[in-house]
Amino acid sequence: xxxxxxxxxxxxxxxxxxxxxxxxxxxxxxxxxxxxxxxxxxxxxxxxxxxxxxxxxxxxxxxxxxxxxxxxxxxxxxxxxxxxxxxxxxxxxxxxxxxxxxxxxxxxxxxxxxxxxxxxxxxxxxxxxxxxxxxxxxxxxxxxxxxxxxxxxxxxxxxxxxxxxxxxxxxxxxxxxxxxxxxxxxxxxxxxxxxxxxxxxxxxxxxxxxxxxxxxxxxxxxxxxxxxxxxxxxxxxxxxxxx
Ligand code: GLP
Numbered sequence: 001x002x003x004x005x006x007x008x009x010x011x012x013x014x015x016x017x018x019x020x021x022x023x024x025x026x027x028x029x030x031x032x033x034x035x036x037x038x039x040x041x042x043x044x045x046x047x048x049x050x051x052x053x054x055x056x057x058x059x060x061x062x063x064x065x066x067x068x069x070x071x072x073x074x075x076x077x078x079x080x081x082x083x084x085x086x087x088x089x090x091x092x093x094x095x096x097x098x099x100x101x102x103x104x105x106x107x108x109x110x111x112x113x114x115x116x117x118x119x120x121x122x123x124x125x126x127x128x129x130x131x132x133x134x135x136x137x138x139x140x141x142x143x144x145x146x147x148x149x150x151x152x153x154x155x156x157x158x159x160x161x162x163x164x165x166x167x168x169x170x171x172x173x174x175x176x177x178x179x180x181x182x183x184x185x186x187x188x189x190x191x192x193x194x195x196x197x198x199x200x201x202x203x204x205x206x207x208x209x210x211x212x213x214x215x216x217x218x219x220x221x222x223x224x225x226x227x228x229x230x231x232x233x234x235x236x237x238x239x240x241x242x243x
Contacts, residue, residue, distance in 0.1 A: 001210060001229045005238030009198050012234040013042030016130070019194045019230060020047060021056050023128040028060040031120075033129030033182075033190055034088075035066050035140075036080045039198045040132060044087040051092040058094035062123050064116075065101040066131070066140035067181035070154060072104045078168055079104060102152065102180040113152040113180060120186065129190035133197050135164050137205050137218035141181035144217045150185035154178055184222055192228045195220070197237035206233060207240040 006012040020043070023030050034040075050056035065080055074081030081101040089099055100119060106112040120126060131139050136158065142149055143158045156178055157165075166172040187193070197206045209220035210231060216222075223229050233241070 001224065001226075001231060003210065003231045003233070003238075003241065005233050005235060005241065007235055009042060009234045012196060012198060012232050013040075013046050016040075016194055016196045016232045017043040017046035017050070019192075019232075020128060020130065021050055023192070024056060024058065024061055027127065028057065030061060030127040031123050031125065032061055032063045033066065033126040033187070034063050034084065035130045035132050035196075036083045037132040039196050040130060041087055043130075043196065047088065048091040056092075058092045061094055062098040063094065063100060064120050064123070064126060064182075065099075066129075066187070067179050068102045068104040069176040070104050070178035070180055071176045074101070074104075078174075102182075104176075104180065109154045109180070113154065116152045116180075116182075117186065126190040128192045128194060129187055131187070131193060131195040131220075131223075133195060133202060133205060133209060133220050134161060135201055135205060136160050137209055137220045139184070139187060139195075139220045139223075141179040142184050142187075142219045144219060146216060148184040148216050148219070148222055151183040152180065152186055153183055154180050184219060188222065188226055193223060193226055193230070195223065195229065195231045197231070197233045199234070200236040200239065202233075202237040203240045206231075206237050207242075211242060 068080045072079040162175040166175045208218050214221045
């Protein structure tokens with residue numbers, strides 16, 4: 001695991017954006033795994049700037065997002081499909097038909113989830129998976145529990161995640177109770193992983209995840225077993241790391 005602690009959020013964003021840009025330049029037909037949350041907004045803005053400056057093209061890229069709230073249509077302003085369109089897809093030359101976000105709809109969860117897994121496999125697997133980290137150590141929406149869920153699945157969100165994410169909704173009541181997320185196995189199959197973390201509220205959990213014991217109670221700790229991970233933290237999130 002390579003750990004980079006930057007001097008600022010802007011530098012964290014640029015360093016992480018460069019990782020994604022290098023992946024796209026090396027293989028213009030690469031498969032990117034993408035993440036939502038406040039943390040990656042800056043790096044998506046940097047990728048848009050690279051595109052606008054003619055330094056980067058997403059024309060051949062396929063993408064798979066980590067997760068989506070169950071019950072929200074892609075037109076809902078808090079859906080992750082909406083987030084991705086607003087922060088990246090609407091501003092670059094990616095073919096929108098080649099962008100995938102797990103559906104928040106559909107009753108037959110097993111079918112929806114297994115179709116998502118199949119689509120990732122048929123695309124050749126994820127070359128680079130971008131991750132944020134939840135305040136409780138979740139990646140995607142894989143919440144702390146007694147095991148590492150393997151495949152894409154429906155998950156009940158913990159109260160702490162609903163409270164943390166309620167800042168983006170009008171009230172806690174409006175935060176969905178369930179989400180659909182890639183599993184830990186799905187994430188670990190990516191050939192490379194870039195995890196971004198920003199802010200002092202991530203400092204302790206980031207330390208637990210990358211320097212503590214590997215446990216499903218800190219889902220991100222599994223990344224210690226992945227052979228090709230880059231962690232990019234800003235100064236505040238990296239403040240408690242010992243190396
Ligand atoms: C959500 C997403 C995660 C993300 C996390 C942290 O719960 N499902 O993928 O990493 O938020 O978000 P933020 O970057 O806003 O702290």
